[in-house]
Amino acid sequence: MxxxxxxxxVIRRLPRYYRHLDELxxxxxxxxxxxxxxxxxxxxxxxxxxxxxxxxxxxxxxxxYNVEYLKNEIxxxxxxxxxxxxxxxxxxxxGRALINNFSFEKRGFQLLAAFDVTEDxxxxxxxxxxxxxxxxxEAYIKENKPDVGVLTxxxxxxxxxxxxxxxxxxxxxxxxxxxDLHLDNDSVKVENVHFSDSLMTLCxxxxxxxx
Amino acid sequence: MxxxxxxxxVIRRLPRYYRHLDELxxxxxxxxxxxxxxxxxxxxxxxxxxxxxxxxxxxxxxxxYNVEYLKNEIxxxxxxxxxxxxxxxxxxxxGRALINNFSFEKRGFQLLAAFDVTEDxxxxxxxxxxxxxxxxxEAYIKENKPDVGVLTxxxxxxxxxxxxxxxxxxxxxxxxxxxDLHLDNDSVKVENVHFSDSLMTLCxxxxxxxx
DNA sequence: TAGATTGTTAATCGATTAACAATC
DNA sequence: TAGATTGTTAATCGATTAACAATC
Numbered sequence: 243m244x245x246x247x248x249x250x251x252v253i254r255r256l257p258r259y260y261r262h263l264d265e266l267x268x269x270x271x272x273x274x275x276x277x278x279x280x281x282x283x284x285x286x287x288x289x290x291x292x293x294x295x296x297x298x299x300x301x302x303x304x305x306x307y308n309v310e311y312l313k314n315e316i317x318x319x320x321x322x323x324x325x326x327x328x329x330x331x332x333x334x335x336x337g338r339a340l341i342n343n344f345s346f347e348k349r350g351f352q353l354l355a356a357f358d359v360t361e362d363x364x365x366x367x368x369x370x371x372x373x374x375x376x377x378x379x380e381a382y383i384k385e386n387k388p389d390v391g392v393l394t395x396x397x398x399x400x401x402x403x404x405x406x407x408x409x410x411x412x413x414x415x416x417x418x419x420x421x422d423l424h425l426d427n428d429s430v431k432v433e434n435v436h437f438s439d440s441l442m443t444l445c446x447x448x449x450x451x452x453x
Numbered sequence: 454m455x456x457x458x459x460x461x462x463v464i465r466r467l468p469r470y471y472r473h474l475d476e477l478x479x480x481x482x483x484x485x486x487x488x489x490x491x492x493x494x495x496x497x498x499x500x501x502x503x504x505x506x507x508x509x510x511x512x513x514x515x516x517x518y519n520v521e522y523l524k525n526e527i528x529x530x531x532x533x534x535x536x537x538x539x540x541x542x543x544x545x546x547x548g549r550a551l552i553n554n555f556s557f558e559k560r561g562f563q564l565l566a567a568f569d570v571t572e573d574x575x576x577x578x579x580x581x582x583x584x585x586x587x588x589x590x591e592a593y594i595k596e597n598k599p600d601v602g603v604l605t606x607x608x609x610x611x612x613x614x615x616x617x618x619x620x621x622x623x624x625x626x627x628x629x630x631x632x633d634l635h636l637d638n639d640s641v642k643v644e645n646v647h648f649s650d651s652l653m654t655l656c657x658x659x660x661x662x663x664x
Numbered sequence: 665t666a667g668a669t670t671g672t673t674a675a676t677c678g679a680t681t682a683a684c685a686a687t688c
Numbered sequence: 689t690a691g692a693t694t695g696t697t698a699a700t701c702g703a704t705t706a707a708c709a710a711t712c
Contacts (some may be wrong), residue, residue, distance in 0.1 A: 251703070253657050257650035261631070275669060283633070287669095288705050295671060303670040304712045320653050321660040335554050339546030340648075349649055350656040389659060414659050416652060420472070422494070429662075433655035437551075437646065438560055439468035441627060442531050444644035445561040446464055448600060448625050449532040451640075462679070486693060498693095499681050506695060514694040515688040669712085676705070683698075688691105 252293050256320055258283070259293070263313035275306035322350035327388040328416075330356045331403050332395030333363055333373055336418055340394065341369045354388055358395075376403070383410040390414035397421050463504050467531055469494070470504070474524035486517035533561035538599040539627075541567045542614055543606030544574055544584055547629055551605065552580045565599055569606075587614070594621040601625035608632050 262283055266274060280287040294300055300315050301307045317323060328351045330337055337356065340346075346353045356373045358364060364375045374382060391407040393400055393415060400419040405426065407415065414431040417423060420438045473494055477485060491498040505511055511526050512518040528534060539562045541548055548567065551557075557564045567584045569575060575586045585593060602618040604611055604626060611630040616637070618626065625642040628634060631649045 249703075254650070254654055256657065257647070257653040258633070260653070261633075261650070277669080286705060288707095289703090291669095291671065292704075299671060301670050302712060303710070304668045306669065320657045322653060322656055324656070324660065326656065326659060335546070335550030339550050343546050344648060346652075349652045351652065390655065414655050416655055422469070422472075431655060431658040431661075433651055433658070435646065435648065435651050436468070437555060439465070439472070440644055440646050441557075441560045441562065442468040442471070442533060443465055444601065444625050444627055444642060445533055445535070445537065446467065446531045447642040447644070448537060449535065450642075460679075488693080497681060499683095500679090502693095502695065503680075510695060512694050513688060514686070515692045517693065667712105669710105671710080672708090674705105674707075676703100678703080679701085681698105681700070683696100685694105685696090687694080 248296050252296055255289075255293055256316055259290070260313060260316045260320065260322075263309055263316065266309050267313055271309055273306055274309050274312075276301070278306070320350065322348070324350050325352045326350055326390060326414075327386065328353050328390045328392060329382070329388045330371070330392040330394060331358075331376070331407075332356075332393070332399075333358045333368055334394065334396075337392075337394035338368060340392065341371050351390070354386060355382065357382075379403075379406060380410050383407070383412065388412065390416060392416045392418070394418045459507050463507055466500075466504055467527055470501070471524060471527045471531065471533075474520055474527065477520050478524055482520055484517055485520050485523075487512070489517070531561065533559070535561050536563045537561055537601060537625075538597065539564050539601045539603055540593070540597075540599045541582070541603040541605060542569075542587070542618075543567075543604070543610075544569045544579055545605065545607075548603075548605035549579060551603065552582050562601070565597060566593065568593075590614075590617060591621050594618070594623065599623065601627060603627045603629070605629045 262279065276287040276290040280290055297315070297319050300312050325347070328346060330341065330353060333341070333356050341353065341356065353371055356368060356371050357376045357379055358373055359376050363373050366373050389412070391412050393404060395403060397419045400421055401423065404415060404423050408425050408427050408430050412430065414433070415423065417432055417434045420436060423432055425432070473490065487498040487501040491501055508530050511523050536558070539557060541551065541564060544552070544567050552564065552567065564582055567579060567582050568587045568590055569584055570587050574584050577584050600623070602623050604615060606614060608630045611632055612634065615626060615634050619636050619638050619641050623641065625644070626634065628643055628645045631647060634643055636643070
């Protein structure tokens with residue numbers, strides 16, 4: 243579906259378009275021009291039209307875009323209906339928060355299982371997700387072929403576990419650990435969520451004007 | 454200290470420099486050239502020198518950079534030694550995860566208090582942080598003058614609470630809610646952590662080549 | 665048909681990379 | 689001094705914005 247190589251800047255805006263279109267649909271809006279959407283999102287209409295045209299023409303001259311149709315097209319582009327298989331590594335606070343409060347399904351993933359090392363959690367279930375011992379990781383991957391690993395474990399354990407995941411054939415990592423992973427296999431896609439970097443950026447911006 | 458207006462792209466790289474310098478320092482490295490650091494981080498040496506020179510000359514020709522000195526300079530630029538005051542709104546899973554596992558102090562913030570609405574938590578302490586009822590929010594802010602609010606509450610409650618925070622004079626918001634906040638006061642700095650956007654980006658990238 | 669808004673090309677702007685003189 | 693590496697200017701590249709012909 244995609245033409246040439248799409249720049250990462252465009253890709254990162256897609257979920258935001260999707261989110262706004264979903265909100266609009268929920269509130270009963272059926273039709274929207276790039277100009278209206280741009281105003282709502284605080285960007286330019288040009289950018290929206292340019293971004294969408296990386297993937298095709300989804301609008302109609304003189305009319306604008308059909309909200310539901312466009313939302314579905316973006317869903318297809320992102321692949322959120324694909325249901326990739328995910329496993330989560332580490333069921334500390336963040337791991338639990340994700341398992342209990344985050345809808346993996348709505349974002350294209352099915353959370354199969356969790357892994358940890360502590361006696362009290364191994365063998366239990368959290369929010370319907372079984373928790374296994376990390377020793378069985380390789381065997382589990384061989385059997386169930388998950389696509390991505392969610393790294394919500396202590397940073398000290400992260401490099402080793404990441405490497406085991408990659409060597410077992412995982413395709414992507416969603417990394418909540420505050421380190422930059424250096425992987426052997428560079429076809430593996432890594433998406434970082436660096437709380438620390440984010441908060442430090444806010445810290446800088448607070449000091450920008452005066453204070 | 455800063456010259457003109459620094460671009461957001463540069464600012465977002467600063468925490469990453471800081472992190473790498475800290476790691477280097479921990480492992481006993483005292484000296485580093487832009488070329489070495491670039492290789493380690495997977496970026497160009499030119500970019501590092503350009504970025505740093507937005508703030509001043511921290512290196513020495515023929516030598517490179519002193520790791521500890523540069524780390525401290527970046528810390529000062531980011532303002533991580535300022536200890537801004539923060540409060541957290543909502544002590545569900547993510548709120549608790551942050552309180553228990555995240556070092557606000559290391560990133561320039563002091564976490565003063567938490568706010569929630571449920572009977573069982575109000576009046577208790579979590580990880581040493583007192584939990585108050587949200588009804589007392591305005592009075593608390595007036596008295597304690599926190600700089601930023603951390604939004605870890607249900608998305609349905611987010612717009613109202615954000616608006617109350619802004620009207621009470623808060624300067625920044627660290628937003629874990631999956632919405633784009635529209636604020637009255639646009640001098641308020643908002644830093645978003647959108648789990649959903651992040652995972653959907655990974656979803657797209659998994660589908661990029663084949664599959 | 666007239667009005668509106670897209671899709672797309674062209675112009676501008678900004679960010680990244682390359683090059684090199686300055687200098688430790 | 690010779691070698692190395694910075695700070696900084698210039699060149700390149702890419703992304704955003706503007707403009708407008710196509711068309712619903």
